Amino acid sequence: MDADKRGFPQTMGALRRAKGLSQRQAAAALGISQALLSHYENGAREPGLAFVCRACKYYGVSSDYMLGLSDDPTGLSAPAAALRALTAELGELTEKAQNTLKELEK
Numbered sequence: 001m002d003a004d005k006r007g008f009p010q011t012m013g014a015l016r017r018a019k020g021l022s023q024r025q026a027a028a029a030l031g032i033s034q035a036l037l038s039h040y041e042n043g044a045r046e047p048g049l050a051f052v053c054r055a056c057k058y059y060g061v062s063s064d065y066m067l068g069l070s071d072d073p074t075g076l077s078a079p080a081a082a083l084r085a086l087t088a089e090l091g092e093l094t095e096k097a098q099n100t101l102k103e104l105e106k
Contacts (some may be wrong), residue, residue, distance in 0.1 A: 007068040008052070011041040011058040015066075016041070030058055 006014075015089050016026045016037075027037040032051070039045040047055070062075025 007043070008047070008066060009041050011061075011066050011068055012037075013041040015055075015061065019059070028055060066085065 014024065019026070019098070022035045023037050025054065027034040030051070031054070038057070040047050040051075051102075052063060052066060056063050059066070062070065063074050064070035065073045079080040
């Protein structure tokens with residue numbers, strides 16, 4: 001679902017369902033009643049900042065994703081994601097170079 005078509009209620013419900021949780025289970029884990037979680041998921045009530053933070057930590061997503069501002073659950077921007085990929089590649093190349101040096105020293 002595109003971020004511009006998704007908001008907090010849709011995201012909360014989708015994340016809960018993706019984890020295979022009932023509203024009762026998710027509500028208990030998040031420290032709220034099932035009825036309140038239902039209100040959040042159907043958009044009848046808006047949560048406070050403390051709950052949004054707790055939900056982000058629980059589901060392992062960024063606040064931008066939770067609020068429907070980004071399609072990336074990690075919250076990384078495209079340049080940051082590219083930098084992460086380059087860093088991983090550099091680590092692999094470094095390891096290969098070290099292994100090659102060890103082989104040459106034998």
